[in-house]
Amino acid sequence: MTDHTYHSASSVSEPRSTPGALVTLTESSAMPPYMQEAMRPVLETPRWWWPSVAVLSAIVIAGIGAWAVQVTDGLGVSGYSDKAFWAVYEADLVAFIGVSYGGAVVSAILRLTNATWRAPLTRIAEATALVTLPVGMLFIIPHLGSPWRIWELVWPPYWNLSSPILWDFFAVSTYLLATAVFFYLPLIPDAALARRWLGEHETSIRARVCRQLYTLIGGRWRGTPEQSKLLNGAIGLVAIMIIPMAVSVHSVLSFAFASSSRPGYLETIFPVYFVVAALYSGVALVVIALAACRRLWKLDAFIEPRHFVRLGFVMLAFGAAYLYLTFTEYLVDGYSGTVGNAAWVHQILVGRYWIPFWFYFVAAGVFPIAIMAIRATRTVAGVVTAAALVVVAMWVKRLVIVIPPATEPIVRSPLGSAGLLGGNWGTYHFTWEPVTITLAATAAIPLLLLIVFRFVPILPVAEMEELAMPEEGLR
Amino acid sequence: MTRITTDTGQIGAGGGDDLNPQVADGGKRHSGSLGRREFLLTAAGGLGLAALAGVTEELVGPSGNSQLASMSVPEQVATHQWAMVIDLRYCNGCKLCTAGCQAAHYLHQDQTWIRVFTMRNAAGDTYHMPRPCMMCEDPPCVPVCPVSANFRTDEGLVLVDQSRCIGTRICMNSCPYEARYFNWTSPLAVARQPFPQEPEWPVPQVEGTVGKCIFCAAMLPSGQLPECVTRCPMGVLYLGDLEADVAVNGIGNTVKLSEFIADNDGVKFKESYGTHPRVFYIPGHGQDLEADADAT
Numbered sequence A: 001m002t003d004h005t006y007h008s009a010s011s012v013s014e015p016r017s018t019p020g021a022l023v024t025l026t027e028s029s030a031m032p033p034y035m036q037e038a039m040r041p042v043l044e045t046p047r048w049w050w051p052s053v054a055v056l057s058a059i060v061i062a063g064i065g066a067w068a069v070q071v072t073d074g075l076g077v078s079g080y081s082d083k084a085f086w087a088v089y090e091a092d093l094v095a096f097i098g099v100s101y102g103g104a105v106v107s108a109i110l111r112l113t114n115a116t117w118r119a120p121l122t123r124i125a126e127a128t129a130l131v132t133l134p135v136g137m138l139f140i141i142p143h144l145g146s147p148w149r150i151w152e153l154v155w156p157p158y159w160n161l162s163s164p165i166l167w168d169f170f171a172v173s174t175y176l177l178a179t180a181v182f183f184y185l186p187l188i189p190d191a192a193l194a195r196r197w198l199g200e201h202e203t204s205i206r207a208r209v210c211r212q213l214y215t216l217i218g219g220r221w222r223g224t225p226e227q228s229k230l231l232n233g234a235i236g237l238v239a240i241m242i243i244p245m246a247v248s249v250h251s252v253l254s255f256a257f258a259s260s261s262r263p264g265y266l267e268t269i270f271p272v273y274f275v276v277a278a279l280y281s282g283v284a285l286v287v288i289a290l291a292a293c294r295r296l297w298k299l300d301a302f303i304e305p306r307h308f309v310r311l312g313f314v315m316l317a318f319g320a321a322y323l324y325l326t327f328t329e330y331l332v333d334g335y336s337g338t339v340g341n342a343a344w345v346h347q348i349l350v351g352r353y354w355i356p357f358w359f360y361f362v363a364a365g366v367f368p369i370a371i372m373a374i375r376a377t378r379t380v381a382g383v384v385t386a387a388a389l390v391v392v393a394m395w396v397k398r399l400v401i402v403i404p405p406a407t408e409p410i411v412r413s414p415l416g417s418a419g420l421l422g423g424n425w426g427t428y429h430f431t432w433e434p435v436t437i438t439l440a441a442t443a444a445i446p447l448l449l450l451i452v453f454r455f456v457p458i459l460p461v462a463e464m465e466e467l468a469m470p471e472e473g474l475r
Numbered sequence B: 001m002t003r004i005t006t007d008t009g010q011i012g013a014g015g016g017d018d019l020n021p022q023v024a025d026g027g028k029r030h031s032g033s034l035g036r037r038e039f040l041l042t043a044a045g046g047l048g049l050a051a052l053a054g055v056t057e058e059l060v061g062p063s064g065n066s067q068l069a070s071m072s073v074p075e076q077v078a079t080h081q082w083a084m085v086i087d088l089r090y091c092n093g094c095k096l097c098t099a100g101c102q103a104a105h106y107l108h109q110d111q112t113w114i115r116v117f118t119m120r121n122a123a124g125d126t127y128h129m130p131r132p133c134m135m136c137e138d139p140p141c142v143p144v145c146p147v148s149a150n151f152r153t154d155e156g157l158v159l160v161d162q163s164r165c166i167g168t169r170i171c172m173n174s175c176p177y178e179a180r181y182f183n184w185t186s187p188l189a190v191a192r193q194p195f196p197q198e199p200e201w202p203v204p205q206v207e208g209t210v211g212k213c214i215f216c217a218a219m220l221p222s223g224q225l226p227e228c229v230t231r232c233p234m235g236v237l238y239l240g241d242l243e244a245d246v247a248v249n250g251i252g253n254t255v256k257l258s259e260f261i262a263d264n265d266g267v268k269f270k271e272s273y274g275t276h277p278r279v280f281y282i283p284g285h286g287q288d289l290e291a292d293a294d295a296t
């Protein structure tokens, strides 16, 4: 029954398998037919692999170099000043930790809502979350003025529990642990399967190394009902826990901004705003990761257009919610007319920050909705284009959230006579250091994914097996 | 006739950035509003966390002067409670205070620990407003630091431990007075200093950390006035001591602090922010306040 679902996949795999392998596959009822596809990234080294790794590594190394320059010359070289004390790294921190939410959504939410169509997507989604989150966390380092003292954050005698930043650190660290567990648990049965499969099919040194790894992860997995029950229970529990955890991470992250008296930061909407933004950009990143993996490892048989369209609708829902929150925030602050608030809303809509804001509005506000609304553009290409724009535009939107309030003069004449456009607004100037560091972090994500999929099956084979039956009914 | 001080307050309340009138209270805590720490404590109590006394104590933060601390430990009465009075009536905007401060602490040009803002009054005339650190009694910059690098001394000085600051700059975000300045590049080379490098005398500044006006804390015990107070030729800046109820400026005037503030309608800057600053402003330059002040 099961091989009907991914029938096309089995046929793809045929020419690649040795005749012996085919016999084993059909004989072994427990071995899913798409094992070959799932293991292909592990065993084969396509021509593009090394060049890609080389280029991406070079960008990452350039980023590390840029950071070294920043450490030597001081944070001032990155365009900061007392009139723009927070800017690009803070936006990066929020944006990169934000995009790691995709894994939590696609995996946990779809798991909890029992959306069986998620099956072929979960591994890629979870791996994307797993690699993005540490990259995002690393932005703490360039963000700090004295990064060599970062150990103080893990030194309890220095802790100040009333600081939002400390809680950010706790929340993100916990979330990282949860993401790792969430990646690890579904991997156990897959590792057991992959180990057996490798034993039957591969004798290369790579295969042997991987076998060792799989023994470590899934060596004791027998697939007995008790084990299955335990594992499913554990995955379910983590799936439930990871959602409030994800919500709390971004809420606390927003408190670092919101727990001040600064106009534009003191916003009760911020926790929700940050969570929705993270979910939105996170789903968009998953879409991009899926499209890339599908193209690179020819997974068209598993990752189908319908997946993109469904994720496109999920993205649309978050995008619309985010647009709505932006609207309410700006409307209320602008309408209030208080000098501090009206000034930054003014600057964003028609003042010095109008370009990034309206870029967000078009690229991540209107465009994705249009793409999903028009049947003709509701295609893989359409959704992926929208997703790419969303990821970029949501990063820009984070700049719009972080920079204007940090550059607003808050000691004004009591009469505010300088006017909304007047006053000594600070300016943040991009320099090559933060640009390089941001690009390096961006490059680190595909680089780490390329490496991760050299070691773990790209498809969650066991889960696909399990969900194949109801999937039949759905289709 | 409307009191001009009230006007200032109303204008300020509309703009959010106010020089609110406050009856001089000798710097004592206001009881009307919920301070930040009290708020956290209340919230914690509401959540039933108050039982976790240890955690609650932590939430109170490292700054002194909290009500909890005064409840549990019999407070040692400090001999001084430092304050400042800034008589705007006489400030001509010469910025010698800024220059003196920068020279004394080897600061970069843009590190204006005392900054002279040019403001505009109702008549459209400009006046000058020096702004040092307000030495807030409930300083928003203190509780936000993740590594407790900000603290408040029992003499009411808010200081930064630059050997601990990791440079998150969240305190710069919290300060409603733009009083904090980061060391974005390496500090200037310094000559031999009369005091060791410590929070009371952070000279030289430390790259990658936050600095701000310290009321020249290291100079105060020996009876020296802060550099800016000494440098002001107009006698605008007064160092005050709430404990002794006295204030002294750099041209030899000594006043009874509470009376001086009360008689001249002294106000605190952005008092509505709940920071309870210890810097008092006497408004008036270009505002013709004196006639109305007589009415009080």
Ligand code: SF4
Pocket: B132, B133, B134, B135, B136, B139, B140, B141, B142, B158, B174, B175, B176, B177, B178, B179, B180, B212, B275
């Ligand atoms: S004025 Fe600013 S830096 Fe000074 S104590 Fe108040 S909040 Fe802190």
Ligand code: SF4
Pocket: B100, B101, B102, B104, B113, B114, B132, B133, B212, B213, B214, B215, B216, B226, B227, B228, B229
């Ligand atoms: S009191 Fe000292 S540190 Fe503060 S502004 Fe005056 S000179 Fe500068």
